[in-house]
Amino acid sequence: MTARQELLGTTQTNCHASGVTLAAWLDELAGAAQAPSEVAQDDESRTPDALGLLALFAIPIRDGRKQLCAGLRKLRLHCRKLPASDPVLESQLLNHLYARLKLTAERTLALELQVASIQGELHGDTPAARFDSFTARLRQPAAALAILGEYPVLAEQALNCINQWLRFSLQFVRHLAADWRRIQQTFRVPAEVGDITEIQGDAGDRHADGKAVILLRFASGFRLVYKPRSLAVDLCFQELLAWCNTRGASPPLWTLRALDEGDHGWVEFVQAESCETRDQLQRFYQRQGLYLALLYLLQATDFHFENLIAAGEHPVLVDLETLFHERLPGTASTPPIRGMSNSIVSIGILPRVSYYEGFDKGVDFSGLGASIGQEIETPTYEFQAAGTDEMRLDRIEMHTLAGNHRPKLTGDDVSPGSFAAEIQAGFTSMYQLLQQHREALLAEEGPLAPFAAVETRFIARATQIYGLLLEQSFHPDFLRDPEARSQWFDQLWSQAKEAVGLQPLVAAERAELERNDIPLFHMRPGSTDLWTARGERIANFFPQTPLATVRQRLATLGPDDLARQTWLLQAALAKLQQAPPVALVDLTASPLRLDGEEAVEAAIAVGEQLRALCWQDDEAAGWLGVQQRERGWFVDAIGLEEGGLLEVATLLVQLDRITGESRHGSLLAKAIRSINRLIQDSPQPLPGDWRDRAETFTAMLPARQEPELRRETARMTEVMKSTAST
Structure with missing residues (x-):
């Protein structure tokens, strides 16, 4: 069996209906291998030096480029309105291909470079010369066949990469040509816009056969965004914003221009700009609060810092495909965890540190909390000494870069922690507006109805x-x-x-x-x-x-839910606020003096606050709390640490004793049931003082108590005996 036959048999895809094929590539290599020469090139191909390690793929790159040029020429026959020259389209789109191929192949080819260097197979007096020797070797048919034979998946994935690039590039250009007249009308493109000068590809992840967001720049400076998906949800959201504006949303929210073409669309480019006055900063964060309430209603998620642009006093959401998001079915969790996952915290705008398994330092990627210079502990590698035979992959320190999500004041950074009051005011304002217009929102012809058929x-x-x-x-x-x-x-x-x-x-x-x-x-x-x-x-x-879930959320908007969301908002924003200097105070020097009636009223108020902030279902109950890790404070469910949930339950028992009423029996039973489940699921033994805590709690219970509470408490006592460490 020849190397060609073996390679074709190993790879999963031997040919494509259109595009560059593995068989043609191998046939050309095999034919050229009969004579000692490099792979032939046409005059317009890149030189071996320019391709670098990608010289291994010179043949399929050449063929893919030829098919791209042929597609562009064919398109010109039917459309003369394309705002770009073929040479610019070709060179810009080829850069996208080279970037993709490097991600696929560079690691393996760098390894082969090192092997050849160590074995003394390269020629040249300098590291750069020996690198050139290796790239020239990659163009030798016999050497190319040997490498492809050793790495059959590399051959397959390189061709997959080239063909995805070819299909998507031609699709993008066809869309640009077909839509150009409507683009001019929708975005009020100036007559002197000029031709395209830059095509920035892969402005996001690649999905569905290599498609990605593309950013365009024209000679005049005009910019435009191409998205390879339906923008129906974006248009529905802009209409909802306009609906809110006409009903008193203040300050009004910016509506973004977009053109939906079914399977793709175009969006205006939003330029990040500074604020000129503090009043503009205040309005920015008021609008941020408005968005929080609206996105909370729409059960939105994934609004991290890259999906938010600070355009002066306007926060602009630039990716709306994750509205009406649902939780993964079958995911077991406690009431407070479910509550948090369905709260304003899950939107992604509020500060929240994400922790990677096995690493201690989390990173805040949120729309409000992300900041430059955060250390990213997950392993990150980068090639060093590129272009030489000393090229190697080294681990590097990575830190978060600056984003466009935070407004500046005349070019200077400003902490959002100084505007917590504005964010909360905006949130409350929009929350109440939505509550006030609940019936109109729920109506069959209301602004939520058009979302039913859009793609998210x-x-x-x-x-x-x-x-x-x-x-x-x-x-x-x-x-x-x-x-x-x-x-x-x-x-x-x-x-x-x-x-x-x-x-x-x-x-x-x-x-x-x-x-x-x-x-x-x-x-x-x-x-x-x-x-x-x-x-x-x-x-x-x-x-x-998902629409039914949003309608249910709209129906439950009210004082209790507003109190919980406001607490979460305040707790999350506390991470951004400048902490005052810590000062120890002797509380015994001036004790708080309350008479009996005032003390009872204060106790009742504490209990009511705990009830209001409780997350519960028919079986369990719990609370969220502010906890500390290395990078500051974060909101999480109260667990077993330092007494945790048991301390809250003990406080409720004490409140019942003070008031002389059994106001919290059912809630206590659910809380103790939650404790029992946490203990059973805990991989670590409980500290010894847990037994003392449990005995104290049990001793404080009244003689007469609800049967459910008695059962759960007895069960907790047994669990304590069997699991507490000494």
Whole structure:
């Protein structure tokens, strides 16, 4: 069996209906290998030096480029309104291809470079000369066949990359040509806009056959955003903003211009700008509060700092595909955890530190809390000494970069912690506006109804998980062995064992990752179904429609919910506020003096506040609290640490004793049941003082108590005896 036959048999895809084929590539290499020469090039191909390590793919790059140029020439025959020259389109789009191929192949080819250097197979007196010797070697047909034979998955993925790039590039240009007249009308494009001078590709993750957001710059400076998805949800949201503005949203919210073309669309580019006055800063954060309330109603998520632009006094949301988001079905959790996941905290705007498994220092990527210079502990690697035979992959320190999500004051940074009052005022204002117009929002012809049929995105897992899996799948070991790479993606099942809602999605996730795409799932607010990136339907994935969930949330807007959300808002913003100097005070020097009646009233007020902030269902109850880690304070469910939930339950018992009433019996029973579940699920033994705490709690209970509370307390006592450490 020849190297060509073996390679074709190893790879999963031997040819494509259109585009560059593996068979043609190998045939040309095999034919050229009969004569000692480099791979032939046409005059317009990049030189071997310019391609660098990508010289291995000179043939399919050349063929892909030829097909791109042919497609552009064909398009010119039918459309003369394309605002770009073919040379600019070709060069800009080719840069996208080179960037993609480097991510796929650079690690493996750098390894082969090191091997050849160590074995003394390269020529030249300098590291750079020896690097050039290696790239020239990559163009030798016999050497190319040998490398491709050793790394059959590399050959397959390189072709997949080239063909995805070719299809998407031609699709983008066709859309630009077909839509240009409507683009001019929608975005009021000036007549002197000029031609396109820059095409910034991969302005986001690649999904669904290599598609990604593209940013365009024209000669006049005009900019435009292309999105390879329906923008129907974006238009519905802009109409909802206008609806809120006409009903008194103050200060009014900016409505963004967008053009929806069904399977793709165009959005105005939002330029980050500074505020000129403090009044503008205050209005910015008031609007941020308005958005928080509106996004809370719409059950939005994933509004991290990259999805928010500070355009002067206007915060602008630039990615709206995660409205009407649903929780993953079958995910077990406690009432406070569910409450937080369905609260304003889950939107992604409020400060919240994300912790990666196995690392101590979290990172805040939120729309309000993200800041420059945060250390990212997850391993990050970068090539050093590129362009030489000393090229190597070294681990580097990574820190978060500056974003455009925070407004500046005349160019200077300003802490959002100084504007907590404005954020809260805006939130309360929009919350009450939505509550006031509840019936209009719920009406069949109301502003929520059009969302029913639009396409939104369901985030099954954090995109970082997919990104890390995909990045590591290009390790040389996995590019040698298709089976090993396939088994690498089996890690998707580990999380799915506990999160059973993921199990129906794993096959689609694997298929997308194996095609070098970030998995993508779509939903429609008016349906319980879920769709994969390839259009496959997973029927009845959700227990109810996302639109029904939002309608239920709208129906529950009221004082109790507002109190809980306001507490979460204040707790999250506390992370951004400048803490006053710590001063120890002797409380015994001037004790608070209350008479009996005042003390009882104060105790009742404390109890009512605890009841208002409690998250409960029919079985369990709990509270959220502010806790501390290395990077500051964060909101989380109160657990077993330092007494935690048991201390809250003890306080409620004390309040009942003070007031002489049994006001909290049912709530106490649910809280103790939650404690029992936490103890059973805890991997660590409880500290010895837990037994003392439990005995104190039991001793404080009244002689007459509800049967449910008596049962749960007796169960807790038994659990204490069996699990508490000495």
